[in-house]
Each structure stands twice: as structure tokens, then as C-alpha cells.
Amino acid sequence: MARRLPSTPPILPGFSYLRVLGSGGFADVFLYEQNMPRRQVAVKVLLAEIVNDHVRQLFQAEANLMAQLSSHPSILTVFQASVSADGRPYLVMEYCSSTLSQRYRVETLSVPEVLRIGIKIASAVETAHQSGVLHRDLKPSNVLVTAYGHPVLSDFGIAATLGEVENSEAIGLSIPWSAPEVLLDEVSGSIASEVWSLGATLYSLLAGRSPFELPGEENGSAQIIARISKARIPALDRPDVPARLEFILAKTMSRRPELRQRSVLELIRELQSVEAELGLAQTPLEVVMDGWATDTVADQADKTRITGVNSVDAYAGRRRRRRPEAGKSVSRSATRPPSLTGGESVTAAHRPRRRALTIWALIAAAVIIVGFAATAASILVRQVGSGIPTVSDVSGELRDGTVLFGWADPGIRDGDSYVVALRTGESSIQRGTEFNVDPKGQPRVCVTVTVNRDGKGGTPSGEKCVDTAGDGP
Numbered sequence: 001m002a003r004r005l006p007s008t009p010p011i012l013p014g015f016s017y018l019r020v021l022g023s024g025g026f027a028d029v030f031l032y033e034q035n036m037p038r039r040q041v042a043v044k045v046l047l048a049e050i051v052n053d054h055v056r057q058l059f060q061a062e063a064n065l066m067a068q069l070s071s072h073p074s075i076l077t078v079f080q081a082s083v084s085a086d087g088r089p090y091l092v093m094e095y096c097s098s099t100l101s102q103r104y105r106v107e108t109l110s111v112p113e114v115l116r117i118g119i120k121i122a123s124a125v126e127t128a129h130q131s132g133v134l135h136r137d138l139k140p141s142n143v144l145v146t147a148y149g150h151p152v153l154s155d156f157g158i159a160a161t162l163g164e165v166e167n168s169e170a171i172g173l174s175i176p177w178s179a180p181e182v183l184l185d186e187v188s189g190s191i192a193s194e195v196w197s198l199g200a201t202l203y204s205l206l207a208g209r210s211p212f213e214l215p216g217e218e219n220g221s222a223q224i225i226a227r228i229s230k231a232r233i234p235a236l237d238r239p240d241v242p243a244r245l246e247f248i249l250a251k252t253m254s255r256r257p258e259l260r261q262r263s264v265l266e267l268i269r270e271l272q273s274v275e276a277e278l279g280l281a282q283t284p285l286e287v288v289m290d291g292w293a294t295d296t297v298a299d300q301a302d303k304t305r306i307t308g309v310n311s312v313d314a315y316a317g318r319r320r321r322r323r324p325e326a327g328k329s330v331s332r333s334a335t336r337p338p339s340l341t342g343g344e345s346v347t348a349a350h351r352p353r354r355r356a357l358t359i360w361a362l363i364a365a366a367v368i369i370v371g372f373a374a375t376a377a378s379i380l381v382r383q384v385g386s387g388i389p390t391v392s393d394v395s396g397e398l399r400d401g402t403v404l405f406g407w408a409d410p411g412i413r414d415g416d417s418y419v420v421a422l423r424t425g426e427s428s429i430q431r432g433t434e435f436n437v438d439p440k441g442q443p444r445v446c447v448t449v450t451v452n453r454d455g456k457g458g459t460p461s462g463e464k465c466v467d468t469a470g471d472g473p
Helices: 053-069 100-106 111-130 162-167 191-207 221-230 243-252 264-277 297-303 311-334 350-387
Strands: 015-023 027-034 039-046 078-083 089-094 143-145 151-153 395-399 402-406 417-422 427-430 434-437 444-453 464-467
Touching: 015 039, 053 078, 053 089, 053 111, 100 143, 100 191, 111 151, 111 191, 111 264, 191 243, 191 264, 243 264, 243 427, 264 427, 395 464, 402 444, 402 464, 417 434, 434 444
Parallel strands: none
Antiparallel strands: 015 027, 027 039, 039 089, 078 089, 143 151, 395 402, 402 434, 417 427, 417 444, 444 464
């Protein structure tokens, strides 16, 4: 099918037209120069032939959504919205010189860069979700890159509020990055389907193609939809991609929505944990968390990283500040012999005896201080270790071909998470007390569960195993 020509750029007061940036099914995007203040901007203009009252409402909704969310550092900034003299609505946005839509297909993006992009864009999506908004068109071409190399999410054109999704009309979608339940019209969008699309986008950046696009085979819409419906994700042919990252991405694209990460925030924390395993500087989380509304973004990033302040060091610091008083008291009492406590004068004959007593008193004081320090350290280790609850009595069962593990909440608090580790080496970070595993032909699946607090793990639970041919022990 022939590609349509761009529409005529509108005459906009205060802007000078430069060139066409791109064309879509419903709009064209042009590069303009704004006269005051002088800067280049991208202007999205709806096609005249599709404009009606309903489309105007949708466009206004997009403008309002983008304006509401664009203060986020990883969401494209909107400067203004209006209607041109010829009746076409337009949106004036931050101009980004490049997108990921072509770059990932012609060059190999490094694992650290993909993790950074993933965490920043996922932070934008999580922020939208907390505002009650689904994006519903997450894909590489909607990730733009600013002049400073910062990825930003664009195009909320088919976004819908979470409360309206069930009743929303059919929408346009991008098949290669859409969840199976969306393609099958079971839902028009959900948090679970956004998790899928984010995972599919990150997979694409690593693989150089969409997840179900197979080199050397027919990759039409029908073939890709058929592959997505089976959700058999091809392995990434890259030795530098950690096995755990592959496991995380496979989890995002589980056929059953309930087997995916329960939120985009959970996915972000898993990606951050991969950064930590690789020894990379951790990409901060850019999400306003409940209860931290008055904090700065930098403070929020510190509070939500996987690794935090070492609680042992912090506690030891407090102990060290109290020790000088205890040491001083012991030294003062130990170095004052009973014969000298009544105010008696000291003669030359008494000095050698006092010197000897003083030496022995100092030795005794040193022994007492060392013993006190050892005792304090022992108590400290026990206190810190016991401060993180331990999961016990992990249960497991085989249900409809999937192994379901569960456990009781041992008393975790806000900010804690569970690290579920499989015997095969994969692990997952989550808040829920259930974990589903696709055995993928393994005769036996075994897990341990550990509570993570401020980047420190507690005592692991006992290992629980389930035989895939029947009930586990």
C-alpha cells in the first residue's frame, strides 16, 4: 500500500515551519521554530479529514493528559495546544532529534543502556498508572531521546483512564508489542498488558527485533498474532545478557496475566536488582511514592533503590558514640586503687606501688573494654539479624501445569520485599505472598524465599520443592 503524503503544514502565529518529521494514521508531526522564546519544537497536527467532535474530544484529552504528566523527567514535555486557522487541532511539544525505533535495528544496544532506558521509561509508566492513566501503546518508536540522551515516553494518543478501560471503544494498537489478551479483545488495556508491552519493548532493544518476529520466516500480522497467543518467547542470542534478565523479560510476557509482575514498580525493582548484580551504578526510580509527596525526586530515588544504607554500620555508629563514656567510666574507677580513694597523700614510697597498680588497672580496663566490645558486637549482630523476618512453611502445589508456591506474611513492613530464588539460579523480587513458576519440562521445581529490607537479605526459608508429575514433598 502506498504511503500517504504529509498534509500541508498549518500557519501558526508565533511559529515558523521548518520541515516534516513524520506521518501517522491520524496526524502529521512537523518541525517548527518558535519565535518567542526561540527554540525548535515538534508540532503534532491532526488530519483535516478525520476531525470531528469525537476526535476533538480525544485530542483534547491527550493534550490534558500530556500536560498533567509531562512534568515527569521521562515523559515528553507539552508546551501548548490549540486549533489552527483551518480548524485542525495541534499540539506543541518538546523536540527530540531521535527515537529508538530505527537505532535498535541497526546497532547493538548494551545491556546497561537497555536497563537504564527500561527503568526510566517504566518509571514514567508507573507514574501514569498512579495517576489512573494507561498508555496503551508502549513500543520502541514511542520512546524518544532528548538532545542530552535522556529517554522520554511520548504519544498518549490512545491512552485511557484505568476506570474507563472496560467500557472504552476499540483502539488502534501495535501488534508486535501487544499482550495476547489485548489482541484477543479480552481487554482493551490493563496494568498487566502494560507490563507485557514494556517487557516486549526491552526485549526488542536487546534483540534488534520484536519478540515474535522470526528472522527468515514470514512475519505478517497473522503470523505474529499466532505466535503471541502461544507466548513462547525465543531465547536472546546474546551472551552478554544475564540469564536473570532473560527470566525477568520472559515473566513480563507470560501467557497468563497473573504470572507477570503485579505492577510496573515490581518490574522496575527487578531491573534495578540486575544492575546491582552487574555492579552498575543504579538508575534511580523516578516515581512519587505514597507518603513522600513532600520529598524531592532525588530523595525518592534514594529511598526506593534496591540497595540502601547498611543498617549494621548505622547502628554501629550509634554504639560508637556511646562507647567513650563507658570506657572513660571504667578507666577512671579502675585506675583509682582503694588505698587512694580516701584523699590520702602520695609519698615517694607509694609511687612504685601506685605505678604497678595503675599498669594492672589499665590492662584490666583494656580487657573489660575488649570484652564489652565483643559482647556489644555479638548483641548487635543478633539484633540486626533478627530485625528482618524469616519466611517459614512455604507451600507448593501443581495446578493446571503451573507450580504455585505460597507462604504466610512473616510481618514485613512498608518497603520490604520477597526475593524468590529458584534452584536453577533465577530469582524474582516481589511484594505478594504467591509465586507461579512455569516448569518448562523440569521434573522438579524448588524455591527459597528471603525477606529483603533496605537491600539486605534476611535468613532464607527452607527450600520447598514440587514434583511436576504430582504433589511435592
